[in-house]
Amino acid sequence: MKKTLAAGGARKIVRDLGDLQRKAIAGMETFTEIAEVDVGTAPKDLVYSEDKVKLYHYRQEGEVTCRVPVLMVYALVNRQYMLDLQPDRSIVRNLLQRGMDLYIIDWGYPTKADMYLALDDYLNGYLYDCVEYIRKSTGIDKLSLMGICQGGTFCAMYAAMYPEQVQNLITIVAPFDFTPNDGLLFAWSKYMNADDLVDVYRVVPGDLLNVAYSMLMPFALNIKKYGQMLSIVDDREKLLNFLRMEKWIFDSPGQAGECLREFIRDFFQGNKLVKGEVKIGDRAVDLKKITMPLLNIYASADHIVPPSTTKPLNDLVGSTDKSLFEFPGGHVGIFVSSKSQKVLAPFIAQWLHARQDGRPGLQSGAVPQLAAGHPELQVVPKPQAARRAVKARLPGGKKIH
Amino acid sequence: MEKATEFFDTWVQMQEEVVKHWLAAAQELPQTLLEMEVFKSSLPDSPASELFNANMSCLKDLSADVVHMQQLGTEVMKDTVARASGTSNVFMKLYELWHPLFQAVQDRVMDVEAYGEVLEPQEYSEIMDQVFGLGPATATEVIHQTTKITEALCCATQEYGRPWAQAMQKNGVFMPELAEGRPDTFLHIFHNLFSAFDNTVGKVFHIPAVGKDREKIGLILRGLDDLVVYNAKYTEFQQRIYVTGIKALEKVLHAVAQRIRSGHEIRTLNELFELWLDINEQEYFHAFRTKEFSMLQGELLGFALKVRRQFHKLMELNLYEYPIALRSEMDDTYKTLYELKKKVRNLERKISDRNVKEAAA
Numbered sequence: 001m002k003k004t005l006a007a008g009g010a011r012k013i014v015r016d017l018g019d020l021q022r023k024a025i026a027g028m029e030t031f032t033e034i035a036e037v038d039v040g041t042a043p044k045d046l047v048y049s050e051d052k053v054k055l056y057h058y059r060q061e062g063e064v065t066c067r068v069p070v071l072m073v074y075a076l077v078n079r080q081y082m083l084d085l086q087p088d089r090s091i092v093r094n095l096l097q098r099g100m101d102l103y104i105i106d107w108g109y110p111t112k113a114d115m116y117l118a119l120d121d122y123l124n125g126y127l128y129d130c131v132e133y134i135r136k137s138t139g140i141d142k143l144s145l146m147g148i149c150q151g152g153t154f155c156a157m158y159a160a161m162y163p164e165q166v167q168n169l170i171t172i173v174a175p176f177d178f179t180p181n182d183g184l185l186f187a188w189s190k191y192m193n194a195d196d197l198v199d200v201y202r203v204v205p206g207d208l209l210n211v212a213y214s215m216l217m218p219f220a221l222n223i224k225k226y227g228q229m230l231s232i233v234d235d236r237e238k239l240l241n242f243l244r245m246e247k248w249i250f251d252s253p254g255q256a257g258e259c260l261r262e263f264i265r266d267f268f269q270g271n272k273l274v275k276g277e278v279k280i281g282d283r284a285v286d287l288k289k290i291t292m293p294l295l296n297i298y299a300s301a302d303h304i305v306p307p308s309t310t311k312p313l314n315d316l317v318g319s320t321d322k323s324l325f326e327f328p329g330g331h332v333g334i335f336v337s338s339k340s341q342k343v344l345a346p347f348i349a350q351w352l353h354a355r356q357d358g359r360p361g362l363q364s365g366a367v368p369q370l371a372a373g374h375p376e377l378q379v380v381p382k383p384q385a386a387r388r389a390v391k392a393r394l395p396g397g398k399k400i401h
Numbered sequence: 402m403e404k405a406t407e408f409f410d411t412w413v414q415m416q417e418e419v420v421k422h423w424l425a426a427a428q429e430l431p432q433t434l435l436e437m438e439v440f441k442s443s444l445p446d447s448p449a450s451e452l453f454n455a456n457m458s459c460l461k462d463l464s465a466d467v468v469h470m471q472q473l474g475t476e477v478m479k480d481t482v483a484r485a486s487g488t489s490n491v492f493m494k495l496y497e498l499w500h501p502l503f504q505a506v507q508d509r510v511m512d513v514e515a516y517g518e519v520l521e522p523q524e525y526s527e528i529m530d531q532v533f534g535l536g537p538a539t540a541t542e543v544i545h546q547t548t549k550i551t552e553a554l555c556c557a558t559q560e561y562g563r564p565w566a567q568a569m570q571k572n573g574v575f576m577p578e579l580a581e582g583r584p585d586t587f588l589h590i591f592h593n594l595f596s597a598f599d600n601t602v603g604k605v606f607h608i609p610a611v612g613k614d615r616e617k618i619g620l621i622l623r624g625l626d627d628l629v630v631y632n633a634k635y636t637e638f639q640q641r642i643y644v645t646g647i648k649a650l651e652k653v654l655h656a657v658a659q660r661i662r663s664g665h666e667i668r669t670l671n672e673l674f675e676l677w678l679d680i681n682e683q684e685y686f687h688a689f690r691t692k693e694f695s696m697l698q699g700e701l702l703g704f705a706l707k708v709r710r711q712f713h714k715l716m717e718l719n720l721y722e723y724p725i726a727l728r729s730e731m732d733d734t735y736k737t738l739y740e741l742k743k744k745v746r747n748l749e750r751k752i753s754d755r756n757v758k759e760a761a762a
Binding site: 012013016017051112113115116117121125129181182184187188190191192193196197199200202215217218219220223224227 | 671
């Protein structure tokens with residue numbers, strides 16, 4: 001006789017519920033044993049600070065093999081330690097192991113005193129000063145910028161305004177074209193009154209933004225994940241992994257009002273970046289002025305920054321050496337998944353190594369070298385050779401253009 | 402005509418003359434009409450004849466009334482008008498009291514300045530002097546003012562009634578929804594009635610110039626209304642969420658039934674849980690992605706922010722007397738700090754650039 005949920009499966013359900021209870025009790029023990037949820041543990045030194053912004057330099061315990069320093073720029077929402085969430089899931093550690101000289105910006109937690117901070121202050125102020133610090137302290141004129149999410153948008157704008165300071169540009173899951181509505185944030189933002197929001201809050205609380213983020217996938221983010229937690233709650237290490245991610249998700253700094261107002265109005269609503277109408281302070285942002293090598297990476301299942309908002313950058317820049325890399329995963333998985341550790345960081349390190357001497361970038365002849373260390377990468381010749389771009393394919397049909 | 406009695410005599414005579422002339426003219430009119438072809442040729446019971454007869458009958462009654470009035474004597478009329486004039490100061494007081502209100506209702510704006518303009522104390526003082534002097538100009542002015550009061554009353558009544566009528570019209574639209582028992586309908590109805598109240602009787606709250614307390618009352622009332630509006634929108638938002646949930650549940654049941662029919666029955670609680678999650682996620686994603694939902698969410702946020710804004714204003718008023726830095730004051734301080742920091746940064750850069758140039762030179 002078949003045991004179904006509808007008939008005859010009652011005993012099974014009771015047993016499932018019993019198991020669940022036992023796990024929950026065991027989980028309580030595990031929870032009480034965890035004193036601290038540690039994140040961002042790769043050793044680093046504070047080398048520069050201005051107001052609430054801090055610039056850290058990661059300690060390179062091995063040999064620096066890529067002489068061009070890399071400045072990592074994260075979004076203003078959430079914290080930069082996503083790139084170093086835990087030792088075995090850390091893009092930072094991965095890049096350090098591959099000989100990179102890494103710096104990272106911590107934007108800090110804005111308070112009401114920072115309500116007037118605008119994009120001009122973040123880009124022409126803090127980011128400029130951090131870049132200047134690295135240039136002066138290393139004696140190297142140009143550095144590589146690696147921007148993540150909104151930080152990628154910032155880096156692209158910075159590279160357009162100060163091309164003489166940027167050797168290479170890497171953007172990861174960063175939005176550029178804000179017209180597509182396949183991402184809910186993009187659809188919702190178009191009907192949001194940024195002026196009211198900022199006038200009332202001054203510094204828009206991170207918790208408010210978290211409510212919006214949790215609505216992007218309400219059942220997966222608010223129910224499913226906690227259901228899944230019950231299945232690992234008796235395993236200390238797995239539970240710690242879960243809690244690190246939870247800590248990151250809910251560690252959301254408030255947003256400086258003026259900057260957020262500009263970002264909603266000029267980007268989400270006005271889509272001025274692709275139109276070439278953005279002006280930061282007294283500097284116009286013309287993406288055509290991005291002529292350095294560009295690596296633009298997006299996640300195929302990104303529900304926060306959909307690929308349609310990321311991909312157009314490659315058509316807007318003036319670079320001849322430009323690559324588009326599709327990672328099979330989501331907005332967060334691209335940094336913390338096990339596949340990411342095997343594929344993304346090694347690929348970025350190789351891409352940067354290939355461009356450390358300032359030569360005009362990835363030539364078709366360089367592709368086999370690049371793929372040689374990564375059996376998962378399959379090189380696919382680019383049909384339009386004139387654009388000097390390449391395509392590589394990841395397992396599962398994912399590709400690099 | 403310096404004395405009041407002379408004025409009234411003349412005035413009554415003039416009235417009599419006017420009535421006599423009018424009656425004479427009215428009597429000439431039928432004669433003129435009778436000479437017209439249309440009346441000559443008409444039959445006794447034709448419409449034209451009926452009109453003519455009705456007019457004559459009316460004139461006859463009017464003439465009788467005038468004759469009767471004349472028989473009352475000028476003294477009675479004088480007495481009546483004198484009484485009216487004698488009580489004019491009371492009347493003027495009433496006028497003074499109510500006119501600003503009526504004017505405010507008409508204009509829908511009332512503040513201290515407007516109040517002063519409406520009153521025109523100098524003009525009223527002159528009027529009062531003339532009223533006590535009982536000169537002809539005074540009497541004319543009394544009549545003039547009475548006419549103005551009557552006009553103001555009519556306008557005020559219209560203006561007073563209009564918002565309520567509009568509210569009732571608007572609420573009429575909600576009646577079918579009310580019958581369905583939709584909870585947000587009550588909130589809409591309340592809001593419409595409050596708007597009518599605010600545009601009519603509510604104006605009274607704005608009239609007394611009692612400083613901050615008046616503003617507080619205004620803000621509290623406005624804040625309450627904003628809260629009601631927000632709640633109405635929130636109910637709409639919740640309704641959208643519930644409806645989506647019900648649709649998802651129907652789909653879950655359908656999917657379960659489908660599996661049973663196809664022989665792939667659900668055997669564990671987890672399996673059912675996963676199915677429920679997936680269907681709900683899809684359903685809500687599609688609902689959230691619509692333009693309607695985005696607009697609704699934007700509106701909801703807008704109303705929520707409005708409530709917060711009113712609350713902040715109220716807090717500022719309440720804390721004004723205390724030695725606490727207010728929000729607006731801190732905003733100014735932050736602004737100053739921000740601008741100073743920016744200046745310092747620019748100056749530092751200039752110095753740095755100059756040092757580099759000097760070192761290079």
